[in-house]
Amino acid sequence: MHGKKLLLGGLVLVALVLVGCDLASAQSTSHTARVVVREWAFELSSASIPAGEVTFQLVNQGQAEHEMVILKTDLPANALKIKANGAEVDESASGEVMGEVEDLGSGQTKSVTLNLAPGRYVLTCNILGHYKAGMVTVLEVN
Numbered sequence: 001m002h003g004k005k006l007l008l009g010g011l012v013l014v015a016l017v018l019v020g021c022d023l024a025s026a027q028s029t030s031h032t033a034r035v036v037v038r039e040w041a042f043e044l045s046s047a048s049i050p051a052g053e054v055t056f057q058l059v060n061q062g063q064a065e066h067e068m069v070i071l072k073t074d075l076p077a078n079a080l081k082i083k084a085n086g087a088e089v090d091e092s093a094s095g096e097v098m099g100e101v102e103d104l105g106s107g108q109t110k111s112v113t114l115n116l117a118p119g120r121y122v123l124t125c126n127i128l129g130h131y132k133a134g135m136v137t138v139l140e141v142n
């Protein structure tokens, strides 16, 4: 009789440990990508990030105002579709717009949290002329 109680107690303990592991892995699906923005580049803290909840923390270390548009696309970073004005990316023709951070003034920090599926994403600044000046980079989500 006493042995059965011990066995039951052991099973409860194992169940609690398993639940604890589940909670820990759920929390680890949230990740942060730090992005330094300046003329004329994006510097990502990492070129790839696990799928799930991704928080982009942007800091504008440049002098001009910038923005960041996140596109899901397989186009090469230097071959996005350009609007008729020749100076802006045609966002919807280039891919799926996942989100953006606008009006990031010099010295400002802003963040956006997105739920990203595995795939290839391109980050660009779509202020007139900024994409062509080099403000584009690729993020792999896996």
Ligand SMILES: [Cu+2]
Binding pocket: 065, 066, 067, 125, 126, 127, 130, 135
């Ligand atoms: Cu810009």
